[in-house]
Amino acid sequence: MTWREYHEATKHSVESLRRAPHGLDWANMPDPFRHYEGVPVLDLPSDPPVPQTPALGLLQGGSGFSTAADGATFLSQLLFNSAAVSASKRVGSTANRYALRVNPSSGNLHPTEFHFRTRGLMDWPDGQYHYRPSAHMAEQRAVGEVSFASDAPIVFLLTSIAWREAWKYRDRAYRYCLHDAGHAWQALALAARAMGCETQAFGHFPDDAVARGWRLPDDEWPMLLVELRGRAIPVREPDAGDAVWYDGQANPLSAEPIVYPLLESVQHATKLGDGRGIPAAEPAGSGSGEMQLPAPAASARAFGEVVRGRRSALDFVGGARSMSLPQLSAILAAASQPLAADFAGERFVQLYLYVHRVDGLEPGVYRYWPAEEKVGRGDTPADVSPSGFGGLRDQIKRGDQRVAAAGLSLGQDLAGNACVAFSMIADIERAARAHGDRGYRYVHFEAGAIGQRLYLAAEALGLGATGIGAFYDDQVHRYLNLAPEQGQVVYHFAIGYPVPDPRLDA
Numbered sequence: 001m002t003w004r005e006y007h008e009a010t011k012h013s014v015e016s017l018r019r020a021p022h023g024l025d026w027a028n029m030p031d032p033f034r035h036y037e038g039v040p041v042l043d044l045p046s047d048p049p050v051p052q053t054p055a056l057g058l059l060q061g062g063s064g065f066s067t068a069a070d071g072a073t074f075l076s077q078l079l080f081n082s083a084a085v086s087a088s089k090r091v092g093s094t095a096n097r098y099a100l101r102v103n104p105s106s107g108n109l110h111p112t113e114f115h116f117r118t119r120g121l122m123d124w125p126d127g128q129y130h131y132r133p134s135a136h137m138a139e140q141r142a143v144g145e146v147s148f149a150s151d152a153p154i155v156f157l158l159t160s161i162a163w164r165e166a167w168k169y170r171d172r173a174y175r176y177c178l179h180d181a182g183h184a185w186q187a188l189a190l191a192a193r194a195m196g197c198e199t200q201a202f203g204h205f206p207d208d209a210v211a212r213g214w215r216l217p218d219d220e221w222p223m224l225l226v227e228l229r230g231r232a233i234p235v236r237e238p239d240a241g242d243a244v245w246y247d248g249q250a251n252p253l254s255a256e257p258i259v260y261p262l263l264e265s266v267q268h269a270t271k272l273g274d275g276r277g278i279p280a281a282e283p284a285g286s287g288s289g290e291m292q293l294p295a296p297a298a299s300a301r302a303f304g305e306v307v308r309g310r311r312s313a314l315d316f317v318g319g320a321r322s323m324s325l326p327q328l329s330a331i332l333a334a335a336s337q338p339l340a341a342d343f344a345g346e347r348f349v350q351l352y353l354y355v356h357r358v359d360g361l362e363p364g365v366y367r368y369w370p371a372e373e374k375v376g377r378g379d380t381p382a383d384v385s386p387s388g389f390g391g392l393r394d395q396i397k398r399g400d401q402r403v404a405a406a407g408l409s410l411g412q413d414l415a416g417n418a419c420v421a422f423s424m425i426a427d428i429e430r431a432a433r434a435h436g437d438r439g440y441r442y443v444h445f446e447a448g449a450i451g452q453r454l455y456l457a458a459e460a461l462g463l464g465a466t467g468i469g470a471f472y473d474d475q476v477h478r479y480l481n482l483a484p485e486q487g488q489v490v491y492h493f494a495i496g497y498p499v500p501d502p503r504l505d506a
């Protein structure tokens with residue numbers, strides 16, 4: 001199995017959906033919450049201080065600060081703004097509710113688990129933990145000096161449980177696991193930034209050794225390591241002494257988990273035996289838009305409020321108000337900031353826009369070229385020359401794109417009712433030339449990270465957004481006249497004015 005075989009086999013087409021209709025087995029739905037039973041649990045203080053730094057400034061390269069004086073408060077603040085439960089929804093007209101989290105997830109199935117190791121945090125025992133979002137607690141899987149390949153005081157490991165996604169999305173689920181991990185990584189990286197910390201993500205590591213070292217159960221696959229550093233982290237001298245492992249028993253998620261051989265195969269194909277030394281990728285092709293974007297719109301909405309208030313729109317108010325060009329400029333600037341990851345030195349994903357209702361921009365399809373000189377950290381948008389905001393290549397297609405955007409997104413109206421919809425086009429071939437099949441993971445992590453930035457920029461500007469994993473792959477390529485060397489669609493997105501969701505409880 002190669003990435004290409006997996007990708008081809010999981011493309012949606014009208015025929016593929018007709019051929020294989022899929023009913024959901026509700027009785028066998030996987031539990032969206034993993035617990036490690038039989039281990040000590042440490043409370044994370046409830047309602048930690050909310051980072052007041054403006055979200056949009058952070059998305060454009062700014063930084064915030066934290067005054068947390070101890071490890072528990074620091075970790076609580078970090079997780080409360082990246083992975084915690086943040087709202088609930090009613091099931092139909094019943095009194096039942098289900099949880100929604102800060103990080104979005106395809107189908108709200110949440111394949112991503114957050115594990116972390118700490119060393120030398122103030123008033124917090126060194127060890128390895130698993131985050132329990134259902135109770136905002138840390139499950140202590142080991143205490144003492146777990147092997148620390150890093151000198152960072154906090155290291156996260158994000159894992160994926162593919163069965164959770166496969167229950168609904170079957171063979172296509174691997175793509176969504178990767179997107180979700182990309183979203184979760186960026187949620188974590190931005191929450192850390194809001195607290196004045198830097199993160200560095202690593203996708204290039206030996207999978208089996210990491211899974212063994214972190215004592216993962218077989219159904220959790222390691223996806224991303226994320227190191228946190230910064231003076232805001234309250235530290236002390238590390239504990240001396242070897243680790244004592246409690247391990248814990250991972251809860252079963254379903255009565256009958258089903259193994260999907262294609263998912264096992266693509267996971268196997270994208271594994272590394274030796275993660276040392278990530279090769280450099282060829283640089284992305286450069287270009288510039290014929291239409292320069294204006295200075296980005298501003299927003300003072302606080303980071304904490306934005307991340308915890310973010311929701312996926314079920315649909316958008318079609319035919320209503322437009323968004324402004326400076327709002328679009330701000331959203332695109334947020335999406336194209338550098339990503340701190342070993343695989344993201346060269347970017348693989350380019351944004352194509354289906355513009356429906358943006359003031360001053362004719363409806364049509366545009367290709368976005370980020371600015372050569374990025375908005376520097378500490379610069380305000382006003383410090384940057386107009387050419388610094390990137391441009392749109394005018395114009396791949398002219399005219400109303402609403403029917404096309406919805407049709408290409410598996411007929412989902414929200415892609416047509418939005419103000420703007422996106423196809424993320426990834427140069428998977430270039431990623432694979434540098435990283436082999438592993439590159440398949442990296443393009444999807446990047447797409448998920450861009451998606452997370454799109455969500456938060458939209459929310460900061462008073463708009464709404466929705467990630468769209470379902471699209472007719474080859475139809476998108478044909479519609480955009482993409483030659484094979486120009487890449488393949490890996491993710492869709494929509495931004496506009498959300499219709500109210502009566503099932504939502506904040």
Ligand SMILES: Cc1cc2nc3c(=O)[nH]c(=O)nc-3n(C[C@H](O)[C@H](O)[C@H](O)COP(=O)(O)O)c2cc1C
Pocket residue numbers: 100101102103104105106107108176179180183310311312313314412466467468469470
């Ligand atoms: C990778 C990914 C793919 C998604 N695909 C779709 C989609 O095709 N259609 C849709 O309506 N929502 C889609 N969503 C939105 C999820 O359904 C939503 O994130 C989830 O229900 C949780 O709600 P929340 O984002 O408000 O927390 C997607 C989200 C992600 C992260």
